[in-house]
Amino acid sequence: MGRPERPVDPDAGPLQRFAYELRSLRGNGGSPSYRTMAQRTGLSVTALSRAASGERLASAAVVRAYAQACGADPDEWERRRQAVAEEAGPQGAEEGNSPYQGLARFELGDRDLFFGRDRLVEDALKLVAAHRFAVLHGASGSGKSSLLRAGLLPRLDALIRERDRGMELRLITPGARPAATHERLLDAPPDGPERLVVVDQFEEIFTLCRDRADRRRFVDRLLAAGEPTSRLRVVVAVGGGFHARCAQHDGLAVALRHNSLAVRPMTRAELQEAVVKPATAAGLRVERELTARIVEEAADRPGALPMLSQALRETWRRRSSGVLTLAAYEAAGGIHGAIAAAAEEVYGRLSPAQAATARRLLLGLVTPGEGSAVTRRPVSRADLREWPDPELPVVLDRLARARLVILDEEHIELAHEALITHWPRLEAWIEANRERLREHRRLSEAARIWQERDRDPGNLYRGTHLAVADLLFGRDTDDDLTGRERAFLSASRVADRMERWTAGRTRRRMRSLAVAFTVVVVGALVAGQLAWQRSHAADLEHTRAAALKAAALAARTQPDDPRTAALLSVTAWRLAPSPVSRAALISALTEPEEDILTGPEPGAGGRAFLADSGRTLLVAGAGTWSSWNVPAHRRTGSGLLPDGQVAEADPAGRTLLLTGGRRLWHLASGTGRPGASGRVLGFGADGHSYVVRDPGPRPGVRLRAVDGGRTLFEAAGDAYPVPSPDDRLVAVCRPDGPLEMWDTARDFGRPGAWGTFRAAGCSSATVVFGAGGARLAVATDTGGVVVWDTATGRQLADLAGPAAQHLAFTPDGAFLAASGPDGVTVWRIAAPRLPVLRRPVPGSPVTALAWDPVERTLRYLAGSAVHSLDLDAALASPWRDRPVDAVLLSPDGRLLAVSERTPAGYLLRLQETRSARVVAELPFPRRATGPAGAARPLLAFSPDSRSIAYGTTVASGPLPTARFAVRDVSPTGRKSTSFDVRGPSASTARGIFLTARGQKLLVGWSTPAGSLVGQTWDTAHGIPSARADDLETLGRQPYHLALSADDTHLATGGTFGSVTVWDTEADIHPKATIPALPDIADCATCTRVTALAFSPDGTTLAIAYGSGALRLWDLALNLPLGGSPTTSGDVIDSLAFGPDGYLYAVGPHVSVHAYPVGPAQAAARLCARAGRSLTVAEWRRYLPGVPYRRVCDGLRPDDGSL
Secondary structure, rough: OOOOOOOOOOOHHHHHHHHHHHHHHHHHOOOOOHHHHHHHHOHHHHHHHHOOOOOOOOOOOHHHHHHHHHOOHHHHHHHHHHHHHHHHHHHHHOOOOOOOOOOOOHHHHHHHHHOHHHHHHHHHHHHHHHOOOOEEOOOOOOHHHHHHHHHHHHHHHHHHHHHHOOOOEEEEEEOOOOOHHHHHOOOOOOOOOOOOEEEEOOOOOHHOOOOOOHHHHHHHHHHHOOOOOOOEEEEEEEHHHOOOHHHOHHHHHHHHHOOOEEEEOOOOOHHHHHHHHHHOOOOOEEOHHHHHHHHHHHHOOOOOHHHHHHHHHHHOOOOOOOOOOOOHHHHHHHHHHHHHHHHHHHOOOOOHHHHHHHHHHHHOOEEEEOOOOOOOOOOOOHHHHHOOOOOHHHHHHHHHHHOOOEEEOOEEEEOOOOOHHHHHHHHHHHHHOOOHHHHHHHHHHHHHHHHHOOHHHHOOOOOHHHHHHHHHHOOOOOOOOOHHHHHHHHHHHHHHHHHHHHHHHHHHHHHHHOOOOOOHHHOOHHHHHHHHHHHHHHHHHHHHHHHHHHHHHHHHHOOOHHHHHHHHHHHHHHHHHHHHHHHHHHHHHHHEEEEEEEOOOOOOOOOOEEEEEOOOEEEEEOOEEEEHHHHOOEEEEEEOOOOEEEEEEOOOOEEEEOOOOEEEEOOOOOOEEEEOOOOOEEEEOOOOOOOEEOOOOOEEEEEEOOOOOOOOEEEOOOOOEOOOOOOEEEEEEOOOOEEEEEOOOOOOOOOOHHHHHOOOOOOOEEEEEEEOOEEOOOEEEOOOOOEEOOOOOEEEEEEEOOOEEEEEOOOOOEEEEEEEEEEEEEEEOOOOOOOOOEEOOOOOOOOEEEEOOOEEEEEEEOOOOOEEEEEEHOOOOEEOOOOOOOOEEOOOEEEEEEEHHHHEEEEEEEEEOOOOOEEEEEEEEEEOOOHHHHHHEEEOOOOOEEEEEEEEEOOOOOOOOEEEEEEEEEEEOOOEEEEEEEEEOEEEEEEEEOOOOHHEEEEEEOOOOOEEEEEEEOOOOOEEEEEEOHHHHHHHOOOEEEEOOOOOOOEEEEEOOOOEEEOOOOOEEEEEEEEEOOOOOOOOOOOOOEEEEEEEOOOOOEEOOOOEEOOOOOEOOOOEEEOOOOOOOOOOOEEEOOOOEEEEEEEEEEEEEEEEHHHHHHHHHHHHHHHOOOOOHHHHOOOOOOOOOOOOOOOOOOOOOO
């Protein structure tokens, strides 16, 4: 019995009311199934069920057929339909009345909107008339299913009625058991009417049917239609990718050669019909510019029809006053982006739980084939009813409304295979789960056979098959299995345990027979070799499955145990290098959190503290204390405490403040003494002093030494003093006055910019000294932090941000970390405009911050857990206060070009990237014309890194002129030439691009009108060779370009933040668009692209932005590769992938930094971070049944230093 239909509300509008009436009509007619109705009418199950869904107003033909199948008057129901159409109006039937199908195929009732295929329909009619068995074949997306349903079948039906022939028409898809399912249909009685069976999706006999005997029987029954005495005619439609599989059957091979018709791409005239005529039929108009653009983009492209249809449907949704416009088409993403845009729109509206359900569902609707092929897989509603997922009905409804999936009474399937290839998110899901999906399909088939053979134990899994299934479908990861599949696995596990127990008893008895079988063993060596090969293949598959599991576990454990997650990602790559395991490596490496140590809970009245520059966790409370070495995860001490609550610990972790701030307790000696006559408020920065509030009639505060109690500083009234690390300076906050700075040695107040600053709520956490007292930072009451130089009194930075609760300087005072409700933020004081790091901290609030100078790590305490953030990329990058004028890395990462202004003009310095050895220093060529001081340097390496172009240009002017030199920088080259370049009037030169071997120079000019034009110059003769009047075809203001090493792809990006990757093999056309980063408040230039670089193999694109952010993009998956690595905070002006597995980045303030992005380099860095491999116990926990390996052995980390 089919699944109940989604309820409709007759009071929710005319469409819902009409659907309710149709369902009532069906109920009064005996509730025939939609499959029965389809057999009565010749329409598809999908078309009939959709008519009563309430989502769209069905065509008049479908409504008439629905009424006829239920025994009602078709004319009356057509009149009702027309009344509903008039009542609903154009907006009332918004989603239902689109003249374009989107990803959904055309159905029999859609023939009034099916245009552009008249000639092909006529050719198909001739083919069917000439041959009793005929084949239509074409690429996926060529429109075969729509041609059958809305073209061929309606014409055949009309001809049959016209000629009064009693031929039956039937439309089927093979399914998993084609012969068994359709046996009666293919048996046309000799005395009955002739029957024409149309088989759509014929490739399902390969992708869904696993029973070879059933498959061959089905094909033989179809081919029997070719016999002269047969009462059966057959038309099959098959995807072009399955020719070779069909040719393995002799009869099919003959039919493909002689009885077939190719479903070719539409001609330009046919495309124009397909675009314009459906709109005209719906009373709409299409802009001429839009028609021309679509025809140009879709012409001669096999498989473009579903993309075209989806783009038109999304354009129709954005129509304006009945007109389909080019602007709406571009907003929808065009042919190349409409599918992904529509899918992402639906996915983005799902809750996290619904998104997880959608992922499981969509992965269940595909089948990975041979190699990289992936096809659709219908799933029965009966199987889905076994999912214990309350979100499934909502998700199905939303996917169906968006036409991403098709629902009928019995099955659910993807609307089109184009969704697989043009939705990057789904592609990435499939790639990450390919092996699991493949194994799941095998498991499904094995469970089906086991069930059909009365659960014969001989059909259960054993050996490697069971081991792989246990790895991929353990009891915690079997949510997407059906009840039959779970029962099959459970029975396999029980049988395996029984067989191993029996084998143990038999093994001892068999040893005594070993000698007698020696001759037999020798004779079986050849067979044994073959068995070994099969076993070796199974072992490899087992290992690949283990690697996938390790990669998945790495992602799962990252939030709670980043060190183990890093080791699991290394394990995944060492077990089986693949795109998935490489992604796991990069994800672990770009995650700044490298470790979490969770200490014991302090108990009631206790606290946890971060001491010794973050290297020690101190937990005290409930009468005990314990200390832990944070990097080593090792307890270093423990002891007892007297009664009383723990108030504070000194920064070194040597002394505790107990009982409400009145007693000091020394941990090493286990002794204590009264702190002072007053209340101790807190310790000084180095732990050698503490602050006491005096009681009595003259209240005040004093700074006292821990050893001896000597008074170091005192202040009268309501004040809070915070001492510098050496106690020589004290910052004093007062609720009713400005911030004060006191010199304790000379007992006088220092003047400075802090004198106008008021901070009423100071504490030792929000007022901190840095660089040995040379800097002071104070969190403001309204949010943000102010930093001063204590020697000069000058304000160094005003850091915008939320209210800070804890502050911490690096030892040299170059960086400041702050924690607050939004998490942890790190700034470089020399570049305070934007943070180097923003890190949300969910859960427990941050109670301490500390920098570890040894490991270049920032640690923060949240609850009793210490989190360690790797900030080496920022801390290890020396900062130049005076920026260089231009920097550029050669594409191979071998050379760095630096341009700096000297009194004599600009100087170009070429140096080796890693060693910084200067190769050459060259003066810039003479500037030809232009106002004084208007020159700026421009640099460009050729893609092969053998040549460099350099020169200066005026910013603008009536006749802007530049002079450029081109120099051979190969190890043996010394050739150099120079020439003048003149640009369009009043334009500004934005950049230059040099072709391979330095033969041509492209100069890009920005005009006053805002367009970007380019000139190409022959460098050998210094003359223009071509002019590209408009470079906007490469995106809006593409000021940064990168060409892949094989010249097949070009990446462009500019001020708007998005990056376009172009395919340049035949004609230049966009292949993918990488979206811009989210906008950053008060920073218009932060999201602009500043540098691009392709990896040597062309699979990865590195992108740098104006905020200093760096992004790695996996071009195969069209998804980010890991997160954004922590950078220096400087703008990155140039990027290059080196042959050594490192990505090099350089900016105007920071010299070259190397990021390990090669798998070997990333694995070595992660192993160095962890300091070990997985232990045997950890391995058994995460990868049971897989032989143990010390995956970090033999990986020697290169620190990337230059």
